[in-house]
Amino acid sequence: MKLKNVGIIGLGTYVPENIMKNSDFEKIIDTTDEWIRTRTGIEERRFASETEATSDLGAEAAKAALKSANISAEDIDMIILATTTPDYPIQSTACVVQELIGAVNAAAVDINAACSGFVYALTMAKALIVSGMNKNILVIGAEVLSKCVDMLDRNTSVLFGDGAAAAVVSEVEDGYGIISQFLGSEADVKGVLRTPAGGTRKPLSQEVLDERSNFLQMKGQDVFKFAVKALPKATLEALNAAGMKPEDLDMVFPHQANVRIIEAASKRLEIPMEKFYLNLNKYGNTSSASIGLALGEALEKGLVKKGDTIALTGFGAGLTYASMILKWSY
Ligand code: COA
Numbered sequence: 001m002k003l004k005n006v007g008i009i010g011l012g013t014y015v016p017e018n019i020m021k022n023s024d025f026e027k028i029i030d031t032t033d034e035w036i037r038t039r040t041g042i043e044e045r046r047f048a049s050e051t052e053a054t055s056d057l058g059a060e061a062a063k064a065a066l067k068s069a070n071i072s073a074e075d076i077d078m079i080i081l082a083t084t085t086p087d088y089p090i091q092s093t094a095c096v097v098q099e100l101i102g103a104v105n106a107a108a109v110d111i112n113a114a115c116s117g118f119v120y121a122l123t124m125a126k127a128l129i130v131s132g133m134n135k136n137i138l139v140i141g142a143e144v145l146s147k148c149v150d151m152l153d154r155n156t157s158v159l160f161g162d163g164a165a166a167a168v169v170s171e172v173e174d175g176y177g178i179i180s181q182f183l184g185s186e187a188d189v190k191g192v193l194r195t196p197a198g199g200t201r202k203p204l205s206q207e208v209l210d211e212r213s214n215f216l217q218m219k220g221q222d223v224f225k226f227a228v229k230a231l232p233k234a235t236l237e238a239l240n241a242a243g244m245k246p247e248d249l250d251m252v253f254p255h256q257a258n259v260r261i262i263e264a265a266s267k268r269l270e271i272p273m274e275k276f277y278l279n280l281n282k283y284g285n286t287s288s289a290s291i292g293l294a295l296g297e298a299l300e301k302g303l304v305k306k307g308d309t310i311a312l313t314g315f316g317a318g319l320t321y322a323s324m325i326l327k328w329s330y
Contacts, residue, residue: 007177010069115316165292
């Protein structure tokens with residue numbers, strides 16, 4: 001039996017207006033624009049306003065994706081929202097977005113695969129459509145990391161930003177869409193990338209607030225070592241599953257964490273840097289939103305055209321890693 005071809009039929013993005021430049025951090029922590037720029041490639045990032053939550057960003061990206069796909073919110077039968085920074089501990093952010101966009105016929109669920117979340121969610125959407133369970137799925141990656149990272153911790157505060165991307169996933173014509181995917185995970189037993197408290201392991205308390213352990217903590221060098229292996233491995237696994245080689249790719253959309261991680265992956269994969277789309281200089285690391293934000297910008301610039309072969313590759317907390325090969329369908 002021939003399986004359905006599933007692909008992205010519309011994509012939308014949203015970032016908050018407020019720009020936080022590297023030099024703005026010089027006023028609050030012991031850092032410099034030069035350090036951040038040379039160690040990461042980041043120049044500025046967007047921060048949500050006091051009143052903006054993850055769902056607000058996700059809903060704006062979702063509306064743009066629906067417009068791009070030329071379908072209405074009522075046509076969506078499932079929302080899968082990837083985030084590490086939900087609006088609330090209980091009530092999924094997907095359900096809040098459902099209300100904000102009026103997707104009255106949809107089921108809605110959050111997933112957390114950190115910075116691999118967008119690719120994980122796209123993979124789940126594909127499986128649901130191939131099985132016949134759903135027809136039009138809204139996949140969203142949305143984050144407000146600025147409220148979950150310790151602004152006084154220079155190891156993390158300068159790296160992250162806020163944003164959202166959304167894709168409408170549906171059946172597409174033969175020969176197009178998602179060709180293959182790879183999902184991986186290896187448990188982070190040492191806690192190199194984790195928010196240690198504020199969940200059920202160590203609930204919020206005065207002690208937690210005093211030690212600031214309700215914010216993300218990271219052992220940067222351990223994460224770096226994982227990332228430089230995970231990005232090539234995930235991409236190669238997905239390419240193998242597609243029966244393709246690195247040179248078959250027209251473009252790669254990697255998770256936008258650090259330009260040095262992407263340069264290392266470019267060497268290992270023997271794919272020239274020009275094929276890696278980068279916009280981390282403007283947005284920093286936006287976790288589950290970053291791959292979609294990069295893809296959305298490339299589409300707007302006309303850099304991705306129908307028939308192009310592209311890879312989306314993520315890695316992050318968990319530790320998770322994931323990649324997907326697509327033949328672009330519009
Ligand atoms: N400004 C100035 N100095 C800083 C700093 C900042 N924002 N952050 C750390 N430093 C200091 C460190 O304290 C250290 O000082 P010391 O030598 O006196 O101890 C020094 O810079 C070097 O730190 P190091 O961790 O060795 O730097 P690095 O070259 O490894 O770069 C990261 C740090 C975080 C940029 C890098 O490890 C990285 O990108 N890791 C992966 C992070 C990531 O991608 N996370 C998300 C994954 S989804």
